[in-house]
Amino acid sequence: MEGTDAIMSKEPILETERLILRPPALEDAEACFSWKSDERVTKFMSYSKNTDISQTIQWIQSTLTDDTDWNWVFVLKEENRVIGSGGIGPSSKLEGYWSIGYNLHFDDWHKGYCTEAMKAIINFAHRELGVKKICSSHAVDNPRSGRVMEKCGLRFYRTGEYTKPDGETFPIKFYKMELE
Numbered sequence: 001m002e003g004t005d006a007i008m009s010k011e012p013i014l015e016t017e018r019l020i021l022r023p024p025a026l027e028d029a030e031a032c033f034s035w036k037s038d039e040r041v042t043k044f045m046s047y048s049k050n051t052d053i054s055q056t057i058q059w060i061q062s063t064l065t066d067d068t069d070w071n072w073v074f075v076l077k078e079e080n081r082v083i084g085s086g087g088i089g090p091s092s093k094l095e096g097y098w099s100i101g102y103n104l105h106f107d108d109w110h111k112g113y114c115t116e117a118m119k120a121i122i123n124f125a126h127r128e129l130g131v132k133k134i135c136s137s138h139a140v141d142n143p144r145s146g147r148v149m150e151k152c153g154l155r156f157y158r159t160g161e162y163t164k165p166d167g168e169t170f171p172i173k174f175y176k177m178e179l180e
């Protein structure tokens with residue numbers, strides 16, 4: 001683990017009304033593990049539920065050296081508490097598009113934090129990285145995620161299927177949008 005902290009992250013600090021978005025750091029491991037180990041949060045995520053904090057540390061380390069995807073943790077200004085994470089990176093499914101992903105600690109759902117954070121990330125990618133085509137997908141049984149997409153401006157365009165690393169397969173809905 002030593003030495004990794006010294007790596008300069010490419011992600012800048014972004015600020016919204018209620019949140020600070022900053023690159024994940026190793027000191028965030030415990031906070032991130034608190035939702036990455038929660039089945040209610042991980043059920044429809046592309047990663048498997050973390051059962052040991054070393055998996056969370058590994059994820060944070062991977063973000064520190066990731067040249068392709070851009071990742072942030074969301075810090076609630078009022079409490080200086082890490083409540084979730086999200087990011088954007090080139091889509092492996094849709095040529096020319098960048099895909100968004102996000103998750104929040106269960107206790108922090110239904111307060112508008114995810115949409116607030118993802119709007120800032122999309123705005124950054126559009127203005128600073130020149131990203132104009134954005135996409136995502138969510139499980140049919142996870143409509144809350146679709147609401148986040150819609151509020152960020154993405155629109156449903158087709159259904160499909162997703163198989164998690166652990167083999168579980170479920171129907172999904174694809175969304176996309178194009179910016180000027």
Ligand SMILES: CC(C)(COP(=O)(O)OP(=O)(O)OC[C@H]1O[C@@H](n2cnc3c(N)ncnc32)[C@H](O)[C@@H]1OP(=O)(O)O)[C@@H](O)C(=O)NCCC(=O)NCCS
Binds near residue numbers: 042137142
């Ligand atoms: C997906 C996920 C991040 C959505 O969380 P969420 O809390 O529903 O989304 P938001 O942060 O945008 O909050 C939206 C809700 O907060 C409520 N809300 C309360 N106060 C609010 C405020 N000040 N501003 C805006 N919304 C507010 C609104 O009612 C809104 O619901 P609506 O969409 O029906 O209008 C969350 O369910 C999650 O982490 N799920 C597990 C991981 C996951 O599924 N990730 C995506 C995989 S595709």
